[in-house]
Amino acid sequence: MKNVTELREQLSQVFYELRNNTVKHTDAAELANIAGKMINSAKVQLEYYALRKETPTISFLASEEALLPRKAKNESK
Amino acid sequence: MESVDKYKERRKKYNAYRRTEEYKAKRRATRDLSKDRERWKKYYEANKEQLKTYHTEYMLRPGVKERYKELHRKEYIEKGKKRGLDNIKNITDSYVKMVLVKHTNLTYKDIPKELIEVKRLEMLIRREYLANTTPSERFKESKKKYLLKKRKLLTKENQDEKRN
Numbered sequence: 001m002k003n004v005t006e007l008r009e010q011l012s013q014v015f016y017e018l019r020n021n022t023v024k025h026t027d028a029a030e031l032a033n034i035a036g037k038m039i040n041s042a043k044v045q046l047e048y049y050a051l052r053k054e055t056p057t058i059s060f061l062a063s064e065e066a067l068l069p070r071k072a073k074n075e076s077k
Numbered sequence: 078m079e080s081v082d083k084y085k086e087r088r089k090k091y092n093a094y095r096r097t098e099e100y101k102a103k104r105r106a107t108r109d110l111s112k113d114r115e116r117w118k119k120y121y122e123a124n125k126e127q128l129k130t131y132h133t134e135y136m137l138r139p140g141v142k143e144r145y146k147e148l149h150r151k152e153y154i155e156k157g158k159k160r161g162l163d164n165i166k167n168i169t170d171s172y173v174k175m176v177l178v179k180h181t182n183l184t185y186k187d188i189p190k191e192l193i194e195v196k197r198l199e200m201l202i203r204r205e206y207l208a209n210t211t212p213s214e215r216f217k218e219s220k221k222k223y224l225l226k227k228r229k230l231l232t233k234e235n236q237d238e239k240r241n
Contacts, residue, residue: 046192
């Protein structure tokens with residue numbers, strides 16, 4: 001999982017499976033726990049930049065759509 | 078012909094009756110509110126600007142805001158509580174933001190949408206887990222994890238001792 005969008009997809013899949021009883025509750029809770037850690041780390045990064053009054057694009061939080069034009073620009077160079 | 082004094086007395090009685098709860102209840106029951114609403118709508122659309130300016134001016138008068146606040150304090154508190162509980166139940170954006178912002182220097186504006194969505198999913202899974210397991214089960218799980226961790230640490234320490 002490199003991105004927030006990927007994490008979201010993964011979590012939504014886990015939630016769907018949890019509803020269908022194909023995943024154990026404990027396993028799902030573990031995954032949610034890991035996701036929580038990732039979210040908290042992103043939050044810390046956000047807080048750091050907010051304190052420094054900077055607004056850089058955090059690669060983890062930037063969605064694929066937002067990153068696409070950048071990639072295209074880099075490729076053209 | 079009715080004398081003026083008699084008329085005044087009758088009128089007084091009628092006015093006193095109009096002030097009673099019985100009369101008010103009767104009026105409330107028989108009153109056609111839809112007609113009133115239509116009439117009020119028409120009046121409001123015709124005098125929109127005037128009414129707005131009057132209202133803002135009225136609210137700016139000294140003591141008016143405070144009086145209204147005092148009058149509707151209970152109502153506001155109850156509404157706020159209800160809204161807060163609904164937010165928690167439905168995991169709205171504002172609730173997720175509140176959770177993320179708690180104990181940090183972040184503001185609501187700093188939090189991107191993607192993070193809110195992910196946090197919401199995490200909360201959903203955690204709630205599902207809590208709803209489908211009992212506290213004793215959760216305690217057993219945590220105990221298992223703790224014992225595993227301890228065993229791993231012990232084996233590591235033993236290996237280190239052997240190396241030394």
